[in-house]
Amino acid sequence: MVQNGSTLTENSRIELNTEAVPRRLGLLTSGGDAPGMNAAIRAVVRTAYLRNIDVIGIRRGYNGLIHGDVFKMGPNDVNGIITKGGTILYTARSPEFETKQGIERAADTCNFHGLDALVVIGGDGSFRGAMELTNTLAEMGSSLSVVGIPGSIDNDIACTNYTIGFDTAANTCISAIDKLQDTMQSHERCSVVEVMGHKTGHLAVYVGIAVGASVILAPEKPLDFERDVLENLRNAKILGREHSIVIVAEGVGRTQELAEQIHKSLGLDTRVTILGHIQRGGSPSARDRVMASRMGEHAVELLCAGRRNRLVVTHDGAIIDIDIAEGSAMTKSLQPEMYRTARVLSLSAPTR
Ligand code: F6P
Numbered sequence: 001m002v003q004n005g006s007t008l009t010e011n012s013r014i015e016l017n018t019e020a021v022p023r024r025l026g027l028l029t030s031g032g033d034a035p036g037m038n039a040a041i042r043a044v045v046r047t048a049y050l051r052n053i054d055v056i057g058i059r060r061g062y063n064g065l066i067h068g069d070v071f072k073m074g075p076n077d078v079n080g081i082i083t084k085g086g087t088i089l090y091t092a093r094s095p096e097f098e099t100k101q102g103i104e105r106a107a108d109t110c111n112f113h114g115l116d117a118l119v120v121i122g123g124d125g126s127f128r129g130a131m132e133l134t135n136t137l138a139e140m141g142s143s144l145s146v147v148g149i150p151g152s153i154d155n156d157i158a159c160t161n162y163t164i165g166f167d168t169a170a171n172t173c174i175s176a177i178d179k180l181q182d183t184m185q186s187h188e189r190c191s192v193v194e195v196m197g198h199k200t201g202h203l204a205v206y207v208g209i210a211v212g213a214s215v216i217l218a219p220e221k222p223l224d225f226e227r228d229v230l231e232n233l234r235n236a237k238i239l240g241r242e243h244s245i246v247i248v249a250e251g252v253g254r255t256q257e258l259a260e261q262i263h264k265s266l267g268l269d270t271r272v273t274i275l276g277h278i279q280r281g282g283s284p285s286a287r288d289r290v291m292a293s294r295m296g297e298h299a300v301e302l303l304c305a306g307r308r309n310r311l312v313v314t315h316d317g318a319i320i321d322i323d324i325a326e327g328s329a330m331t332k333s334l335q336p337e338m339y340r341t342a343r344v345l346s347l348s349a350p351t352r
Helices: 037-050 062-067 100-112 124-139 166-187 202-211 225-238 255-266 276-280 286-304 324-328 336-345
Strands: 024-029 054-058 070-073 117-122 145-150 190-195 215-217 244-249 270-274 310-315 318-323
Touching: 024 037, 024 062, 037 054, 037 117, 037 286, 062 100, 062 124, 100 124, 117 124, 117 286, 124 145, 124 324, 145 286, 145 324, 166 190, 166 202, 166 244, 166 270, 166 276, 166 286, 190 202, 190 255, 202 215, 202 244, 202 336, 215 225, 225 244, 225 255, 244 255, 255 270, 286 310, 286 318, 310 324, 318 324
Parallel strands: 024 054, 024 117, 117 145, 145 310, 190 244, 190 270, 215 244
Antiparallel strands: 054 070, 310 318
């Protein structure tokens, strides 16, 4: 995790550098959408407006840069969007941007529209793409200052405690699983619920604690079926639980099979629910709106201070920033204290 150090800047310490204030700032969302991205868009557009910076909205992530799908944005374009999930800029995963020609075409669009700054709201892959774009532009003799804002329901970006969208997605999971608990309790069943998280279990562990799951499976932890699943479900039964919730992070990869194994081993009546893309939608929670707003403002202030190629992150409640290459190179493991709580409360031995 990021420690306080020379690579980090707190918002209060950002000083305006009038020479460095960008003239035209490109803004895009990339990768999977996340509730709160619109709040970040709004914050970037409004802060830029106050600094007299033109904002060019880029539709569909890097695809929009490749194909020149851009439009000028003003404060009127962001009225009322703070309450809305998704992203008004649309988003995409862009295989074309992974090719040399794709990046060069995107760089041409930046030059054509006179962009001297770019704010990218997305995940790790989107930030790596932004760095490649700056490098390509540098080879062409142009300069682009990039700032990234972490947006993902997975909370899987190592250099930040939090990614925009995580809280809303977790609450969506919780409200769906609370409903499942009613019917599972009535039928004395075992509910096996798959939640998103890409290759990580941050969402699964967080949601698992919040719904009181008997079993929480994350891809970061090698699975011992007898120890991690059967033992917990037996304990739950002994302690009088009529129904059980098993949370499986999608990265574990075999939810249906696990449910069948539980049925065969313990005779429990199991039902599988894959929450799927419902987790990515919905009006953002207060936490996501506020976090996104603060990060969006910070991103523009960084650019106005002449600080380029930074990632806006949060650590211990403060909005700070880190070098984009340094931040993107970090890897994140499950928070040990969260995982411990999850195991203790699901009646597993905490030390495993
Ligand atoms: O990164 C967000 C996420 O929702 C992951 O949790 C999931 O693995 C992936 O995106 C799904 O991507 P797509 O919407 O392209 O199917």
